Amino acid sequence: MTKELSSKNHLDFHEIYKIIIDAKETAWHQVNTTLIKLYWTVGEYISRKFELDGWGKGVVDELSNYVLAQESGIKGFSARNIWRMKQFYEAYKGQEKLSAVLTEISWTNHLHILSKTKTIEEKVFYLELASKHPYSERAFARLIDSATYERALLADKTAPIAIKDFPGQTKGVFKDSYFFEFLGLPKEHKEDDLRKALLRNFKLFLLEMGYDFSLIGEEYVVQVGMKDFRIDLLMHHRGLNCLVAIELKVTEFQPEHLGKLQFYLEALDHDVKKPHENPSIGILICKTKDDEVVKYALNRNVSPAMIAEYETKLIDKRLLQKKLHELLIESEDQLDDEKCSMEVR
Numbered sequence: 001m002t003k004e005l006s007s008k009n010h011l012d013f014h015e016i017y018k019i020i021i022d023a024k025e026t027a028w029h030q031v032n033t034t035l036i037k038l039y040w041t042v043g044e045y046i047s048r049k050f051e052l053d054g055w056g057k058g059v060v061d062e063l064s065n066y067v068l069a070q071e072s073g074i075k076g077f078s079a080r081n082i083w084r085m086k087q088f089y090e091a092y093k094g095q096e097k098l099s100a101v102l103t104e105i106s107w108t109n110h111l112h113i114l115s116k117t118k119t120i121e122e123k124v125f126y127l128e129l130a131s132k133h134p135y136s137e138r139a140f141a142r143l144i145d146s147a148t149y150e151r152a153l154l155a156d157k158t159a160p161i162a163i164k165d166f167p168g169q170t171k172g173v174f175k176d177s178y179f180f181e182f183l184g185l186p187k188e189h190k191e192d193d194l195r196k197a198l199l200r201n202f203k204l205f206l207l208e209m210g211y212d213f214s215l216i217g218e219e220y221v222v223q224v225g226m227k228d229f230r231i232d233l234l235m236h237h238r239g240l241n242c243l244v245a246i247e248l249k250v251t252e253f254q255p256e257h258l259g260k261l262q263f264y265l266e267a268l269d270h271d272v273k274k275p276h277e278n279p280s281i282g283i284l285i286c287k288t289k290d291d292e293v294v295k296y297a298l299n300r301n302v303s304p305a306m307i308a309e310y311e312t313k314l315i316d317k318r319l320l321q322k323k324l325h326e327l328l329i330e331s332e333d334q335l336d337d338e339k340c341s342m343e344v345r
Contacts, residue, residue, distance in 0.1 A: 033103040035076075036110070040102070043089030046082065076107075087114055091123065098124065104131040109140050116144045125149045125172070133211040142207070150320040151175040155306065157327055158291070160298040163306060167278045168240035177320075178208055178285060178310045185312050191248050194310075195219075195232055212238040220245075222267040231264050242278040243268050246285060253289035253307055255297040265303045279303075285310050 046063075049055040057079075064079040091114060092098055102110075105127060113126050126149065130140060154176035163170050182204045183197040198205045199218060206213055213235050220234035233246040245264045249257060261282040268280040282305040294307045 029104075032106060035107060036103045036105075039076075039085045039107065040089055042082065043085035043087070044093070046086045047089050047093075050086070084111060084114065091120075095120070098127065101127050101131045106130075106137075108137050109135070112137075112141050112144055117149075122149045125152070139207055145317070146179050146208075146314055147317040147320045148175070150317070150324050151177055154320070154324055154327065155308070157324075158295070159306065160301060160304075162302060162304040163281070166240070166281070166304050168242070170240065173210060173212075173237070173240065174283065174306045175308060177308055179314055180205070180208065180310055181313045183312060187312075189250060191232070191250050194248050194250060198233070209235070210237075212240075213244070214238070216243070222264065222271065224263075224267050229264065229267065231268075234268075237281070240278060240281065241276070243273055243280040245280060245282045247282065249284065249286040251287055253284065253286040253294060253297075253309075255293065257284055257286070258297050258301060258305065258307070261305055262301065262303045265305070281305065283308060 046055065046060065049059075060082050061079045064077055064082055067077045068074060088110060092102060109130050113123055113130075117123050117126060126140075126144060129135070129143065129148075135143065152172045152175055155174040156171050158176065159170065159174070163174075180194075180198065182201050183194075185193060185197055189197075195218060202215070206215075216234040216236055218233055219230040221228050221230055223229075231245045232248045235244040235246060236242070237244050245261065245268060247257070247261050247264070261284050265280045265282050273280055282303065284305065284307050286307065286309050289307055289309045298305065298307065
């Protein structure tokens, strides 16, 4: 009787604990919304004073000293932070569609976006990420420092037709390259070493893959005929509602790798996929890849698959920006050529 009562009490306690946590989260959102709106209003006021009344840096210093001297306990109004409020307002003024998103993100994460991004497109990308998922400050800073925006945009631009025509929205889900700097692997390593290291650092691996990924199994067995075949990692993506087969290669991408991945996707769709799920997607993660070879290999591939490479250390963000810039120029040239061809006709 005592055990039954104790068990019932624990269920009740859990309900009460859940109520407390929900209330704390609601309170945080309310406080954060008020704070962000306050910083926006202050930033707007100061921006206009700079524009219309010739305010300068010295006035901001005076303002900070004045506010902090009025009442003890006021925080967040150092001269440096007031400058950030002005920057915050000027970065998003005229972007009415972002008003709701801006209040869903902590000020700390706003500062990461403001200081580490340039274009409004890049800012919106990280704003949407931060508003949808509860990243810690450290995890969110890594997303920006590791050029997640550039890597996702490169993947979107080079995605094959089978991915672009997928029933779910694949934009921003995949990356052109993955950074596994947290593994501590030696320069020379095997596929088995890579797979095991990823699973040992599973939390960081999921952060790098994306928030909606979850693991189903490693060396997942699919049986075709009388033979067993093993998929390195089988995952599921909640947003796309599909199985994701990940194959790991510690060598350069070879076209024949794609045939094996296609075989796995066919087996998954035939024997493992549930009726309500979308077709399975494959990701082949190689040590290196030649983009032209990848393009040729994927051109007539009917299965939704992505080819990416991996790095065991963070690389200079400027290299990815350069690669993205070159790709955009190439795309513009192709559009110009197509336009000229149509005019000639």
